[in-house]
Amino acid sequence: MEGAISSVPNTRIAxxxxxxxxxxxxxxxxxxxxxITVVLTARDETRGAEAVEKLIALGVTNVVFHQLDVTDTSSIATLVDFLKTRFGKLDILVNNAAIGGVEYLQELDTSEETFAGMDFDQMLEWMVKNVRERIDSAKKGVQTNYYGTKHVTEAVLPLLQSSSEGRIxxxxSIFGLLRLISNEKVRRELSDIDNMTEERLDELLNRFLRDFEADALEACGWPMGxxxxxxxxAAMNAYSRMLARRHPALRVNCAHPGxxxxxxTMNSGVLTPEEGARNVVKVALLPDGGPTGKYFAEGEEASLCEVPAGWRRVHGPVRRPSADELACLPCHVV
Ligand SMILES: NC(=O)c1ccc[n+]([C@@H]2O[C@H](COP(=O)([O-])OP(=O)(O)OC[C@H]3O[C@@H](n4cnc5c(N)ncnc54)[C@H](OP(=O)(O)O)[C@@H]3O)[C@@H](O)[C@H]2O)c1
Incomplete structure (x- = not known):
């Protein structure tokens, strides 16, 4: 392809x-x-350029920075132009950017001492308690975490198809597990990839936001916290599986880092970023011809339907909305 670097034909690009x-x-x-030659992207030019400098100081030279805000279509298009001109292909896309979709309480002590003596569940409980959910942050969460991932993926697909085995x-997250959605109809739809469509995913997300605005999340069986x-x-997991089916030559998988x-996570958690990243990189570097359309938890293939032990305390019981609730509340997913 025109403008591609010819001196590094065998280098993989991520x-x-x-x-x-x-x-x-x-x-x-x-x-x-x-x-692997890495295009480190960030929405903020300064933060991204500083990160690349840090990596170079750590001893790698095969890293370049390019600006990318996953919620901005012109930013995505500029990145695609850069990739086309500079490399002419893409081998690995790691859709890592995300936000919490919540407002974090100010002036919280997030130092190590806060979490000393807390176990996994206590930390999760602390985190969920110390955030507030508002419609604006929920909308931004859906825009960034689902639509951002989807739009970046769609834009770079032709470049991934120019690779011998493109990977996404x-x-x-375990927060995307289907068992956390108590609305059985939604859960069933999200697991039925044969009949799922992107339009249906849009409808489900719109309904979720409408139910959020109507203060009807719990009654409509959406996950709380x-x-x-x-x-x-959960929508991103479904989209990944659909994509894997549509593009069998690619490897498309989801990875929960731990x-x-x-x-x-406001510095709560049990793993270091380095350990979490290892779980993502392991999936990115699975051997050729490896699994596609799968979900990996901490580096191992896992089920989207399991809830780890102890989770009920944090997320509440998985309950079905009653027939009365479904009839009178604005949750249309019936
Ligand atoms: N930490 C966990 O326990 C955990 C567990 C499960 C899954 N994950 C997932 O792991 C991934 C990385 O999260 P993290 O824990 O490393 O969190 P983090 O430290 O908060 O990093 C999030 C990154 O996403 C970027 N980002 C946010 N919105 C963006 C946008 N519109 N365009 C481009 N970049 C954007 C942030 O950039 P700024 O610096 O500009 O904000 C930041 O670089 C996420 O997908 C998260 O859902 C994390």
Whole structure:
């Protein structure tokens, strides 16, 4: 392709979204250390450029920065132009960028001492208690975590198809597990990939936001506590599986990194960003011809339907809305 670098024909090229900090930064470091040319992207030019400088100071040279706000279509188009001109293909896309979709309480002590003596569930409980959910942040969560991932993916698909085996890793979460959605109809639809469509996913997300505005989340069987994050990740998991089916030559998988101490978790968590990134990179570097359309939790293939033990305390019982609730509330997913 015109403008492609010809001196490195055998180098694999990876794009990582949200690469300036947290797990994304560590993914860039680990991929680059393994000899892959990494395009570290970040929505903020300064933060992104500083992250690349940090990586270069750590000893890798095969990292370049490009601006990317996953919610901005012109920013996505500019990145695609850059990739076409500079490399002419893309081998690995790591859709890592995300937000919590919540408002974080100000002036919280998020130092190590706060979490000393807390177990996994207590930390999760602390995190969910210390955020507030508002419709604006929920909308941003859905826009960034589902539509951002989808739009970046669609834009780079032709470049991934120019690779001998393009790979997409969508950084997912145990918060996207289907069992956290108590509305059985929604859960069934999200797991029935044969009959799912992108239009139906749009409808479900719109309904979720309408039910959010009507204060009807619990009654309509949507997940509670970081609800927009959970619903957007569940939609992203479904989209990934659809994509894997549509493009059998690609490897499209979701990876839950583990519960990691980063800004999104307010520094709670049990893993370091480096450990979390290892779980993502493992999926990105699965051998050729490996699994596609799968969900990996902490590096191992897992089921989207399991809820780890102890979770009921944090997320509440998985309950079905009653027939009366379904009849009188504005939850149309029946
Ligand atoms: N930490 C965990 O326990 C955990 C568990 C499960 C899944 N995950 C997933 O792991 C991934 C990385 O999260 P993290 O824990 O590393 O959180 P983080 O430290 O908060 O990093 C999030 C990254 O996403 C970027 N981002 C947010 N909105 C963006 C946008 N519109 N365009 C481009 N970049 C954007 C952020 O950029 P700014 O610096 O500009 O904000 C930042 O670089 C996410 O997909 C998250 O859902 C994390």
């Amino acid at each position: 794009v990582v979204t949200g690469g300036n900090k947290g797990i994304g930064f560590e993914v860039c470091w680990q991929l680059a250390s393994g000899g 890793v969508n950084v997912s 970081c609800s927009a994050y959970k619903v957007a990740k 519960y990691v101490k980063t800004d999104i």
